[in-house]
Ligand SMILES: Nc1ncnc2c1ncn2[C@@H]1O[C@H](COP(=O)(O)OP(=O)(O)OP(=O)(O)O)[C@@H](O)[C@H]1O
């Protein structure tokens with residue numbers, strides 16, 4: 001079973017705009033409202049692909065009610081800790097030229113007691129058949145080494161852990177040796193203190209250094225350029241698929257979802273990669289934070305190219 005953990009869910013408001021006028025009045029068009037937050041998006045895509053997940057994390061206020069309703073309509077099992085405070089609303093501004101500006105709120109204050117309740121819930125689900133996805137930022141009141149602590153506890157119970165986070169959350173989590181991670185190039189550059197745009201060879205070396213920390217699979221997403229995948233001594237590259245992009249928000253989540261779904265189904269890494277490429281390319285064609293349709297993922301699968309790269 002795949003358990004997604006969204007500590008900082010959000011109501012995503014995606015709006016269209018001709019061009020963002022900094023310092024001016026911006027009249028928004030086409031406001032789309034979605035149940036968001038990285039883990040929740042992962043659950044939505046897994047469901048669309050035909051898999052099952054339990055979506056958990058913190059939820060509260062009127063936004064929380066909306067998210068639970070959306071998940072129930074999509075027949076996704078939800079098991080959240082109800083918190084006192086209201087969850088956040090994040091705005092995604094899509095300009096006509098395709099540029100997307102994200103305005104993400106910090107999130108509500110979560111108490112130690114609420115965190116203890118969530119930890120207990122997660123440990124209750126943990127066993128050798130479970131795969132946990134710890135994804136996205138954490139709300140106020142939660143320490144940045146929480147993913148590290150949770151990963152250690154979950155691994156103790158033989159569960160697999162997939163981390164998709166940035167900044168300090170990502171950096172600390174690596175100390176716990178998660179099973180799989182999906183940084184994008186900026187997260188890796190930051191982790192390795194590179195203040196320039198690294199090339200593919202350097203990305204591969206960085207990925208290999210992460211494998212040496214005990215991480216089984218490293219997926220490095222490169223936006224429209226595609227992705228690199230490293231596992232044991234194998235390195236693969238998949239060029240990005242040519243699709244009509246509407247909103248890139250959630251593309252990374254679709255990749256995480258497909259990789260996790262494939263892993264949970266016992267697929268070979270190359271098959272998981274193909275699914276990840278097709279699902280993430282499919283996600284950029286949707287408006288708002290929507291999962292890609294299964295039929296589109298199946299269609300795109302035929303276009304995925306896998307290039308094996310000799311280890312450097
Ligand atoms: N414009 C695009 N065209 C085709 N595929 C894309 C495009 N943008 C992203 N993708 C696909 O989505 C994957 C993930 O994208 P990206 O590297 O931007 O992830 P991310 O930074 O985690 O994104 P986010 O946090 O916004 O979801 C890429 O590896 C690629 O397969």
Ligand SMILES: O=P(O)(O)OC[C@@]1(O)O[C@H](CO)[C@@H](O)[C@@H]1O
Pocket residue numbers: 008010012035036037038041090102104135136137138249250251252253289
């Ligand atoms: O602020 P975080 O937790 O890092 O990211 C949250 C978020 O931007 O991620 C999803 C897209 O990946 C959106 O649904 C959501 O608004």
